Amino acid sequence: MFSFNHSENHHACHRKRGKTLGVPELIAIALGGMVGGGIFTVLGISVSLIGVYTPVAITLGGMLAALAAYSYIKLGVFYKDEGATYSFFKRTFPGSHIAASLIGWWVMFGYISTMALYAYTFASYAISGFAFADSEMTRKLVAGAVLLIFTLVNVWSVKGMGKIEDVIVYTKLIILTVISFVLVNNSQTSLPVLFEEARDVGLATILIVSSLTFVSYEGFQLVINAVKEMDEPERNIPKAIYTSLFLAVVIYVVISFGAMLAIPTAEIVQNKEYALAAGAGNVLGHWGSDLVVLGALLATSSAISGTVFGASRQMAVIARDGFFPSFLGRRVNGIPVYSIFAISGLAFLLVLAGNLQVILEFGSVTFLLVSLLMAIANLKIRHKTGSSLLLTSFAVVALLVGTMMIFYYEFTFQPEQLLFIVGLYVLLTISSLGFSLRGNKVGAK
Known part of the structure; x- marks a missing residue:
């Protein structure tokens, strides 16, 4: 059998030194992972497809994320395993080593890809006011620098990371709120006018966009990776996740309303992730643009920090089971230092490779996909986790529809992108198969 729990000595050591992350830090980690590059990139795509109905799609995406979170929370409280997605699947379906290895590789590279995006978005905003703003190499070097900074912060101290994450996340929330209300107060149009000008939009298109905006809520599950660093996970996990999801929906909806009222639709579509900065600059002048840039820098940097924290703990658990190189499972003072450096290094390689969209x-x-798998796992052991059959079944259906919608979108509008995604899955699958054999040997010891 695989060993999913640390030794008694480790637990005793943990109890002596006490837990380091409270509810404010946990909410900050989740919001840090969610309110990152997502809203800055998804806004342009949403407005181009459905216009004034963007807040509706954002809200539906948040509801879909809440359904996904239900199973994550139930499984997280039941297993109390910082391996989260990987460990939940492995422990719910213990007979399938290959499936465990596959999901481990898929999840980790999903995190790494979003980290690469956050770093690239950070760099784009950071150099946007300089003469060398169009220099691709400068942008990539700045992205590497910010990855290194938050790698060192996470290696330095869990408590230090939590406190820094608190400051960054709550500061960025204040700034984004100010930006939103300033845009609304300087609106160039009104909602009735926007609805009047809106073209006919079908429900299917709104559902497609809600599936695309789902990625903007990626990050809530990072709370579960911190289960060893928190008190009372039964109470704190659901409180932190549901609170952060609610706040993320409110932030996204208010920002989208503000953007549509103050910035011409054509400009939002054209500038995409820079739409907020360009729009605020046009409405408020230089200081408005600077405020948006600051908000973007805080949003992306906290997303990097929260993702490094959660993903490194999951990678360490996977490595301990033999599905990644074993040195990635080693810890220094309880911190998975090698996993932290590996995740950041791979994210930087993706930045260098480009093609981040x-x-x-x-x-x-x-x-x-992994949220769907988590809902299926929770459905299987719903009697143990105390989950509702109706709610869990509904979550499975909704997540399946969402997954099909995004594949339909890729197939219809970006077939080359779909080919790349399928190719990447094939590569990761082949890599994970070799480690699944090694994992079997580790588990047999």
Whole structure:
């Protein structure tokens, strides 16, 4: 059998030193992972497809994320395993080593791809006001630098990371709120006018966009990776996840309303992730643009920090089971240092490789797929987790529809991107198969 729990000595050591993350830090980690590059990139795509109905799709995406979160929370409280997605699947379906290895590889590279996007988005905003703003190499080097900074922060201290994440996340929330209300107060149009000008939009298109916006909520599950660093997980996991999801929906809806009221639709579609900065600059002048840039820098940096924290703990658990190189499972003072450096290094390689839009789509497909698998796992052991049959079944159906919608979108509008995503899955599958054999040997010892 595989060993999913640390030794008694480790637990005793943990109890002596006490837990380091409270509810504010856990909410900050989740919001840090969610309110990152997502809203800055998804907004342009949403407005181009459905216009004024964007807030509706964002809200539906949040409801879909809440359905996904239901199973994550139930499984997280039941297993109390920082391996999260990987460990939940492995422990619910203990006979399938190959499946465990596959899901481990898919999940980790989903995190790595989103980290690459966050770093690239950070760099794009950071150099946007300089003469060398169009320099691709400068942008990639700045992305590497911010990855290194938050790698060192996570290696330095769990408590230090939590406190820094608190400051960054709550500061960025204040800034994004200010931006939103300033845009609304300086609106150039009104909702009735926007609805009047809107073209006919079918329900299917709105559902497609809600599936695409689902990636903007990726990050809530990072709370579960911190289960060893928190008190009372039964109470704190659901409180942190549901609170952060609610706040993320409110932030996204208010920002989208503000953007549509103050910025011409054509400009949002053209500028995409830069739409907020360009729009605020046009409405408020230089300081408005600077405020949006600051909000974007805080949003992406906290997303990097929260993702490094959660994903490194999951990678360490997978490595301990033999599905990644064994050195990635080693810890220094309880911190998975080698996994932290590995995740950041791989994210930087993706930044150097470029083509991050398609990598983001890979991350969104992966998040939908693994959320579906988590709902199926929770459905199987619902009697043990105390889950509702109706709610869990509904979550399975909704996540399946969402996954099919995003594949339909890729097939219809971006077939080359779909080919890249499928190719990446094939490569990861082949790699994971070799480690699944090694994992079998580790488990047999």
